[in-house]
Amino acid sequence: MPAANPAGLPPVRRSPGKHRMAEAVRPKNMRGTLSRLWHLTRGHRQGLWLVFALSGLASLSAMLTPLLIGKIIDSINNGQLSAVLLAFLLLAYIGDWAVRFGQNYIMASVSQRMICYIRKALFDVMKDLPLAFFDRSPHGDLMSRLTNDIDNISSTISDSLAQLMMLVFTFVGVLGIMLALNVWLTLAALAVVPLVFLLTRTVTRVTRKLFKKQQAALGRLDGEIEETISGLTLVKAYGREEAVIAEFEKNNDALCDVGTKAQVWSGYLMPLMNVIKNLSFISVSIVSGVMAAQGMVSIGTISSFLLYSRQFTRPLNEIANIYNVFQTAVAGAERIFEIFDEIPEPPDIPDALPIVNPRGDVAFEHVSFGYEPDIPILKDVSFEASAGTRMAVVGATGAGKTTIISLLTRFYDVTEGQILLDGHDLRDYRLADLRRCFGVVLQDTALFHMSILENIRYGREDAEDSAVVEAARAAGAHGFISRLPEGYQTLITDSGGSLSQGERQLITIARAILADAPILILDEATSSVDTRTESRIQKAMLRLTEGRTSFIIAHRLSTIRDADQILLLENGRVAEIGSHCELMALGGIYSRMYKTQLGIED
Structure with a gap:
């Protein structure tokens, strides 16, 4: 029986060979896993393109406000406040709110439909797996993959994908405006970018492994809970309460330990990124001060540029943080795709015989x-x-x-x-x-x-x-x-x-x-x-x-x-x-x- 296919999502492609997913290599890194998740979104890309378009509009609003503020400061400095510029600034803020609201609403709808399909596709795959797979797989761990791991993907898609797109648009747009305003100040801001990539790569290498261990530990804990609850009568009958509690505490402590390490390493990122952001701000401030003293740049331009430098480093901070958050989703997705890649029950041979009125010999x-x-x-x-x-x-x-x-x-x-x-x-x-x-x-x-x-x-x-x-x-x-x-x-x-x-x-x-x-x-x-x-x-x-x-x-x-x-x-x-x-x-x-x-x- 084919899987349910809500809203025209593409069916899960199944190969006749060893694995269920066509062209499927079991992912060992973020790129491979995200590529497979992206493949499953084909039926909903129209909605995603709308979200991306709204992300572009939100980014445009964010890019215009510093420029308008700089123009307003220059107009004040020249002794004439521009009411038109103030009106445009107000409209930019109102438009930013409206666009973000629409973006969040559409993204929530799209992400839930995508996750609904992934969950149905996973359940459809599981019903076709041989009994041997379930004999060797703890039932609690399978339940954890159907619930916790998919929920991690859901929250990442709904909370982070639109934000990531907006940040990318903002980064590119702000970089273009900064170059248009002043090349030297832009170079001063870009001086810290290598530090951002080095820090992100170092931290995420560690957190990727830790988040995968965290999901595996969560699956073991779920399996322990499921077995204990199912066999609670025997636990009490044999007086094994203390042993069960000890085993639970062991698995719970293991989850707590690896979860703490994952969160601590993940938490390193933002404070260190803020330090880098402050370094960028200091660099731009020093260079702009020297240039202002020589009459090479106006006060309004400096004000706009300082705001843009904040906007320029903020996407880098947030993108690095989102990339770090993606580790949890990737760890869950890898566990899900492990089930997709399992060998199913042998299919019917070509021209398989129907059974009509069997005798029972x-x-x-x-x-x-x-x-x-x-x-x-x-x-x-x-x-x-x-x-x-x-x-x-x-x-x-x-x-x-x-x-x-x-x-x-x-x-x-x-x-x-x-x-x-x-x-x-x-x-x-x-x-x-x-x-x-x-x-x-x-x-x-x-x-x-x-x-x-x-x-x-x-x-x-x-x-x-x-x-x-x-x-x-x-x-x-x-x-x-x-x-x-x-x-x-x-x-x-x-x-x-x-x-x-x-x-x-x-x-x-x-x-x-x-x-x-x-x-x-x-x-x-x-x-x-x-x-x-x-x-x-x-x-x-x-x-x-x-x-x-x-x-x-x-x-x-x-x-x-x-x-x-x-x-x-x-x-x-x-x-x-x-x-x-x-x-x-x-x-x-x-x-x-x-x-x-x-x-x-x-």
Whole structure:
């Protein structure tokens, strides 16, 4: 599904090669990052050009006022105050206020639309990234990139871009007027410019690294907070409050330390720039005093020039300060573009096959896979599950049971071998069609901030309310839902924290029932419910799995006795496969596990 594209912004260009962004080199400096941000503004450059035009008008007003003041002083010195010049000076000040107001208003609107697009584009990129990316990325850090880093870019664009343009126009215009007034005085003012560039380069080299470290430290702190809040029950249950506080203080102190260093170094710039500005003022004052004593320049011209010298150094000060502020935005932008540059899920192959009326025949042929290249999880796994087969997958923790499911749903792709669905490799199908073939109930429940009705309907949005209720009845959830004050319209908050773990699981089971997919995946679906509820769910599952290919992961072997096939994994390999009776008769690993769980002695 394409990303939203408000107000005609250009789409994020995606290359067919390694990275998502065409001609995208991961930025390591301000120029490269700002270039990529500028590329994203193409749809809003009309608004930016208007802002730049207003910046030129504001600069013109700022440039005219010292000249008018000098003319007024000369007219007073000649014994005749010019009312016309005073009127022009007043109009210049009023015009400056009006132009700045319009500039700020338009810039705020333009910047928010740009940031809105960047946020939507980033979210669109994230939804296409493989599960492996989220497995290795702290969720709090990802949230920080979507919020803090983008907000830093937003504030920089809205607060600094228009100001930067106006300062550039002012610098160029004032320099031109100063040259027109007096070349020698201009050279005196320019004598300090090399000091400005040297100071700016020295300070920003340090602050660029510090601001990047600050954003990374903020991401770590956000990740720590997110994990702590999500697992607060366990923190309290295990008495880990002091350890959590210590870890928080460690990350918070690290952020405080690097933030302090960044702000201190950033704070060096303006006081030192003021010293340079005073040096420029002194230089111009000395040279203009000597020239005035020799009758080479008028008092009004000196007054105008002193004002212009202030205006000339002020843009240099402000530009250096804005450049320093840009370090935060650049650090955030680099972290954002790191996500843009991630490798997405493999695209559909050319002429990918649609899936129409899938039967549900599944076959693993010599499948090997590891989350890390050197650490294999599955090793040469082969088995078949014909359409309608109820296959249970059992084994010790870490044997590869959940990995089987992750590969079947193409959350990951196999390293070696192939997985067939109805005789075709999974990679031959359209991914969107493939995912619709599965109804999934995971061990960890996932509920969203919406009503119970909408949560059950999540996998089948066009389902009638009556169908939702029937699915809930089949899952054994209708009873407790009906007892809630608002029934099916009860709003789920805090991921269902007000419901018991078993009740949350029943809702996810109802969701899978309603989806009516040809292949059903139950990953420890009854692990969080009591024995009575489990018995009720087992009866519902027998009806649900009838005629469907089902993969059932279970640790309690008593729950999968009725499975058509039981696949036992050991150390990533198929150790045994067969029905319950066949495996018990075999007297192997499964038989020993089953007897141990039920307390049966040989």
